[in-house]
């Protein structure tokens with residue numbers, strides 16, 4: 001199924017989804033190696049002259065994308081549209097981190113950061129090139145003069161596989177069923193949906209039973225991302241592709257890479 005029209009902003013969809021998903025998010029993503037991934041990203045950022053230790057993590061969720069930065073001496077601000085996800089981040093990080101509820105479409109200026117990042121598909125919850133440009137402009141406004149921006153986006157291959165397939169994750173005595181509804185040959189720039197359901201042998205409380213979490217994401221082709229970066233006052237420094245092994249490769253090839261990584265800085 002390909003979704004053509006979208007009622008509501010990406011932020012509104014994401015908030016509904018992640019308020020329901022927060023209790024199972026860490027279980028569903030337990031196989032993601034953030035320690036290794038972030039170490040690779042930092043190497044690439046250092047190659048681009050990363051200076052300082054102030055991080056703004058946009059769409060930080062339960063904190064998986066910033067926790068490995070704390071022992072490295074980073075001062076972290078995290079923001080997310082879902083208070084429930086941030087509640088779990090707070091449990092992990094204690095008071096060591098500033099956490100704020102914020103929609104990246106209306107990102108406040110939290111301060112000046114050496115690094116602003118949005119990791120693990122947070123950007124794909126934006127539903128149009130206009131939303132993408134608006135979010136990137138908010139990130140740009142939070143950059144220190146020498147600051148760097150890094151984000152990943154899912155590539156077409158991710159929508160033609162993971163978003164088109166069923167996956168079952170059994171953890172902590174429950175079964176998480178991911179039902180990808182995208183077509184196997186979904187077109188570039190499409191909005192795709194997947195429904196995540198917690199299946200339990202126990203009867204679920206409440207009138208509707210267990211919630212179904214709808215993940216509504218848009219694919220952003222490279223040309224659209226580059227145009228949005230430019231429109232947001234950013235200069236793209238580098239683009240990488242990554243496959244599920246997490247290794248960064250160039251050039252980006254959307255037939256073999258499930259994600260792209262973009263690195264940018266404020267345009268002169």
Ligand SMILES: C[S@@+](CC[C@H](N)C(=O)[O-])C[C@H]1O[C@@H](n2cnc3c(N)ncnc32)[C@H](O)[C@@H]1O
Pocket residue numbers: 010011012014015018058059060061062063064065079080081082085102103104105118119120121122125126
């Ligand atoms: C797949 S999770 C990634 C979370 C975290 N970065 C990680 O790597 O584990 C995507 C996150 O983006 C957040 N998000 C999506 N759209 C957002 C928006 N418009 N504003 C702020 N947060 C958003 C969601 O609430 C969710 O926590």
